[in-house]
Amino acid sequence: MLYGKNDQSKTSLYARPIFGSPSSDRDIPKYKLNPDPIEPRIAYQLVKDELLDEGVARQNLATFCQTYMEPEATKLLGETLEKNAIDKSEYPRTAELENRCVNMIADLWHAPEQENYMGTSTVGSSEACMLGGMAMKFRWRTRAEKAGIDVISRRPNLVISSGYQVCWEKFCVYWDVDMRLVPMTRDNMSIDVANVTDYIDEYTIGVVGILGITYTGCYDDIEALDAKLTEYNKTAKVSVPIHVDAASGGLYTPFMEPDLKWDFRLDNVVSINTSGHKYGLVYPGIGWVLWRDCDYLPQELIFKVSYLGGEMPTMAINFSRSASQIIGQFYNFMRFGYNGYKEIHQRTHDVAVFLAKTVEDTGRFEMYNNGEHLPIVCYKLKDDNAHEWTLYDLADRLQMKGWQVPAYPLPADLQDTIIQRYVVRADFGMNMADEFADDFRNAIDELDKARVLSEKNPDNRVRGFTH
Numbered sequence: 001m002l003y004g005k006n007d008q009s010k011t012s013l014y015a016r017p018i019f020g021s022p023s024s025d026r027d028i029p030k031y032k033l034n035p036d037p038i039e040p041r042i043a044y045q046l047v048k049d050e051l052l053d054e055g056v057a058r059q060n061l062a063t064f065c066q067t068y069m070e071p072e073a074t075k076l077l078g079e080t081l082e083k084n085a086i087d088k089s090e091y092p093r094t095a096e097l098e099n100r101c102v103n104m105i106a107d108l109w110h111a112p113e114q115e116n117y118m119g120t121s122t123v124g125s126s127e128a129c130m131l132g133g134m135a136m137k138f139r140w141r142t143r144a145e146k147a148g149i150d151v152i153s154r155r156p157n158l159v160i161s162s163g164y165q166v167c168w169e170k171f172c173v174y175w176d177v178d179m180r181l182v183p184m185t186r187d188n189m190s191i192d193v194a195n196v197t198d199y200i201d202e203y204t205i206g207v208v209g210i211l212g213i214t215y216t217g218c219y220d221d222i223e224a225l226d227a228k229l230t231e232y233n234k235t236a237k238v239s240v241p242i243h244v245d246a247a248s249g250g251l252y253t254p255f256m257e258p259d260l261k262w263d264f265r266l267d268n269v270v271s272i273n274t275s276g277h278k279y280g281l282v283y284p285g286i287g288w289v290l291w292r293d294c295d296y297l298p299q300e301l302i303f304k305v306s307y308l309g310g311e312m313p314t315m316a317i318n319f320s321r322s323a324s325q326i327i328g329q330f331y332n333f334m335r336f337g338y339n340g341y342k343e344i345h346q347r348t349h350d351v352a353v354f355l356a357k358t359v360e361d362t363g364r365f366e367m368y369n370n371g372e373h374l375p376i377v378c379y380k381l382k383d384d385n386a387h388e389w390t391l392y393d394l395a396d397r398l399q400m401k402g403w404q405v406p407a408y409p410l411p412a413d414l415q416d417t418i419i420q421r422y423v424v425r426a427d428f429g430m431n432m433a434d435e436f437a438d439d440f441r442n443a444i445d446e447l448d449k450a451r452v453l454s455e456k457n458p459d460n461r462v463r464g465f466t467h
C-alpha cells in the first residue's frame, strides 16, 4: 500500500493513560516521531493494543501464506532474525543451508542430472517471478538479435492466462513487456492450450503456466502446454520456453501428485518459482526460483558478493533481508522430510475435501474446486438461487464468527461471476473445519430468513482480490 498525508485519519494523539500507569501519562503523537523515548513495557502494550482489533490469522481462510509454525521453528526464526542473508562471508553456514534448500527443491522438481541447475531464495514468489521473467527477457533478446529480429522498435511480450497473479502485471509494467492474456472461459478455467500459439510470435519471451491459479486454485495443464510448445518450437525463429509459476503448487504437488508432470521433466520448462511461505510451511517472507540449467540464466543478471575471501554469484532484487526465513525453510525440510510433508498435506487435503462436501451438500452452490489438487474450496452461487443474499453477505455473516472468507469477481471477461474461496492450511484441523461447517450452515440459514441490508449499488460491493 502507499500512504500519504491524507491518510492521517485518526486523532493525532494517543489518549492517555493506559492501565493507569504514570509512565504512560504523557502525549504521544500518532503521525510524527515522539520527541522522547517511552518505556518498552508501555510501547509494547500500545503497539499490541493497536493490533487488537484485527483478524485472527488462523481464521483467515483467504491466504495461502502460513499462519503456524512449530515452537522450535519459531524459536529458531526469532534467534536468527539479525542475520543478513546477503552477508555470505559473515554467515557462511546460513549460505550453506540456502544451498541445501535449493538442491532439495531441485530434486523434488526433477532437475535433470545432465544439466546444471541453479536457484536462489527470494522474499516470495513475486520476487521469484520477476527474476524468472527477467531471465526469459534477457535470453530472448540475445537470441532474437542473433536471428535478425528488430529488438529495438518493438516490445517483447509474455503470454499467460487471464487468471494471472498481479506480480506478472507488475513484471510487465516494470520491465516494459506486453502482457498477452489468453482468456479463461466459463468452460475452461485455465490456460487455453489449444489456442495458446495464436498469442505467440517471435517477440514472445516465454509462456507462464500456473500451478495453482490464485482465483480458483485450479492448475494449468502444463504437460499439454509443453507438448504444444514442442510442436511450435520445431519451426520457430526463436524458441519459446515455459516458466511455471508454482507459487502454491510447487511444494504441494511433488508430495501429493508425484506422477503429475509439470516440472523439469518437461523439456520446455526452463524455470520454476514457488513460495516457501505457502505449502513450504514457513511464515511469510520466503520464495524460491530455480533454472534447469545455467544456460537459461543470462550472465548480465548475476552479481557477485564476497564470500570467504572469494566471490559468490547472486541473483536478487533486494539486497539486505533477514536470513531467518531461509533457516526456517531448512528446519522444515529437515524436520518433516518427504513423508512428513506428505502426511501434513494429506491431512490438509482431507479437510478441504470435507469442506467442499459441506458446501456441495447444501445444494446451493456450483463448485469450481473441491480440493482435488490444491486444498482449495471454491464455488459460486447457483444461477437459480432464489434468495436475495449474495456471497458478499455470506462473507459478512461468517466474519461475525471471526472467519475471514473472501468473495470476489473472476478476472476479465468473467467478472460477472462472483466466487468464494477457502484456502485450507496445515493449521486448519478437522475440529476447526467442523466448527466452520456449522457456522457456514447457520449463516446460510440466518441469511435465508433475514431481510438483507447491504450496499444498494451492487458495484460498490465488489471487492478486488489478488492473493
Ligand SMILES: Cc1ncc(COP(=O)(O)O)c(C=O)c1O
Residues within 6 Å of the ligand: 064, 123, 124, 125, 126, 127, 129, 165, 167, 210, 212, 213, 214, 245, 247, 248, 275, 287, 466, 467
Ligand atoms: C500464482 C501466484 N503467483 C505469485 C504469487 C505471489 O506470491 P508471493 O505472495 O509469495 O509474492 C501468488 C500469491 O498468491 C500466486 O498465487
